[in-house]
Amino acid sequence: MDRRELLVLRHAHAAGGAHVDSERPLSAQGSRQARVAAAWIAELAPDFVLASPARRAAQTATIVASTEAIEFDERLYDATLATLLAVVLGSRGAEAGRTLVVAHNPGLTELVMHLTGEVRGLGTACLARIELPGEWTLAAGSGRLLEWRAP
Numbered sequence: 001m002d003r004r005e006l007l008v009l010r011h012a013h014a015a016g017g018a019h020v021d022s023e024r025p026l027s028a029q030g031s032r033q034a035r036v037a038a039a040w041i042a043e044l045a046p047d048f049v050l051a052s053p054a055r056r057a058a059q060t061a062t063i064v065a066s067t068e069a070i071e072f073d074e075r076l077y078d079a080t081l082a083t084l085l086a087v088v089l090g091s092r093g094a095e096a097g098r099t100l101v102v103a104h105n106p107g108l109t110e111l112v113m114h115l116t117g118e119v120r121g122l123g124t125a126c127l128a129r130i131e132l133p134g135e136w137t138l139a140a141g142s143g144r145l146l147e148w149r150a151p
Helices: 028-044 055-064 081-089 107-116
Strands: 003-010 048-051 070-072 098-103 127-133 144-149
Touching: 003 028, 003 107, 028 055, 028 098, 028 127, 048 055, 055 070, 055 098, 081 098, 081 107, 098 107, 107 127, 107 144
Parallel strands: 003 098, 048 070, 048 098
Antiparallel strands: 003 127, 127 144
């Protein structure tokens, strides 16, 4: 495979009020954002989806991709850059042509900056589409930002 793509999607807007952060659901705004992102993801047709099991990220992932195609990994909740790199590299995404990761900031923004050198804040339901070399190393500066979308 000559090249691969990593699609980095931050979860959609979450409601407040939960006693435990990981249990916060999507807000009405977040549900609308996720439906917009679902149209983008449908155009891109990822081969593999990796998501945080935190409620807002899991709801976002379920809206944007088919449930059967999603692999949830607890390590993606509150993940640092190092953890994100390890989880993505160790996942089935390493064999896919196009992988979607749905998780949280600040780790996702750091991942985009690490791979592309682009300094952009990843707002809720923002998507970064990154081209990577076929060997899937995820080394610093190895990616090229192809597209940036915000709802």
